[in-house]
Structures are given as C-alpha cells and as structure tokens.
C-alpha cells in the first residue's frame with residue numbers, strides 16, 4: 001500500500017494573505033483539503049501525513065491522516081512527514097499548493113512507477129515558453145535552451161520508499177535546503193527519474209494572481 005506526504009508548511013509570504021498558504025480558502029475550503037480529498041480517494045492509499053506550519057490549527061481531517069509540524073524548507077517538511085507517516089511503499093509527495101491535481105494523475109504516476117525501471121516518477125508538462133538563461137549581474141542572455149527537451153515539473157511525485165529514505169538520510173542539510181523538488185535529490189544521487197505528462201491546469205498557487213485564477217477554476221468545477 002502507498003503512503004502520501006502532503007506538504008503544506010509554507011508560510012505563503014509571496015501570497016501576502018496573512019495566514020499560511022495551505023489554509024487560505026479556495027471555494028470555501030482550506031487549500032490543502034482539496035488535495036487531501038483527492039488523495040483519500042486513491043484506493044491504494046494507506047495513510048497520509050500532512051506537514052503544517054508551527055502553530056497551525058485545523059479541524060479533524062479523518063482516519064489515516066497524521067498531522068506533523070513542517071520544517072524550515074520544503075524538503076525538510078518532506079523529511080518530517082516521511083518519518084511520521086508509518087509503513088507503506090511507494091511514497092507519494094504532493095504540494096498542498098497544487099489543489100487541482102486530478103486523481104487520474106496520481107494513478108498514472110503510480111502505474112508508471114509500478115512498471116519497475118525507475119526510482120521516481122514526477123508529473124510534468126512540456127514548456128510552452130522559450131527559456132533563456134540570464135546573467136545575474138547585467139541581465140544579458142547567456143544561452144537559450146532547447147525547448148523541445150524541457151518539461152516544467154509539478155507534483156505529485158512518487159518514489160520508491162527506499163530511494164526517498166536514502167536521499168533524505170544522506171543529503172547534506174544545505175542540499176535539502178536548496179532542493180525545489182525531491183526528485184532532484186534522487187537524480188544527483190545517481191537514481192533514475194521519469195516524467196508522466198500532466199495538465200497545465202495543475203497550477204501551483206504562489207501569487208495573488210494564481211489565487212484569483214484558482215477561484216475561477218474552482219467555480220467552473222462546482223455546480
């Protein structure tokens with residue numbers, strides 16, 4: 001049976017809502033609850049650990065759900081949630097900041113991992129924009145990347161437990177602090193990671209604009 005880590009411990013400073021991002025209401029529900037309900041609909045799921053910011057209080061959220069205090073960075077929150085979630089393999093990691101991830105995306109990612117030849121599978125979309133690398137100092141372009149090979153990575157990300165536990169135990173603190181996704185830790189440790197095609201509607205809510213977009217997407221879903 002699988003276990004899931006729902007990381008919801010970000011402060012949401014870029015959103016400027018004055019409360020932790022995962023507790024901001026979308027369509028009348030705290031943001032993290034949308035993904036939690038989707039995860040709870042997965043037949044293969046055993047338990048979920050939700051990482052929340054220190055002091056965050058939430059209502060009872062059901063059997064098989066454990067709440068933990070998150071860490072200083074995203075990967076630290078993943079590490080805390082992994083310690084708390086109990087037995088289960090594979091491990092699904094999902095950002096509470098992506099409330100629109102669909103059940104079928106979780107299922108396809110798990111099915112891809114189940115094929116057996118990689119350590120992790122990450123949701124991703126081919127990039128639509130041309131991406132340029134720019135020098136920090138004077139903003140001149142240093143190179144233009146080949147768009148045909150670029151994918152923008154999202155969550156869910158699903159891992160063989162042994163691979164995720166190993167990088168969480170062995171990665172130096174500064175790497176955990178700098179990791180913007182956990183699959184990168186697997187890659188740099190020599191593990192293999194595959195992408196599964198996701199939908200651009202699986203947005204990450206970071207700014208006030210994203211929140212406005214989210215309210216529109218939710219209102220389209222609700223009767």
Ligand code: C5P
Pocket residue numbers: 007008009010011021022051070071072073074075077078094095096097098204205206
């Ligand atoms: O900050 P960012 O939007 O990249 O965060 C991605 C996800 O990681 C969010 O769901 C956020 O709540 C979570 N996070 C966390 N612990 C942190 C920082 C971010 O659980 N210390």
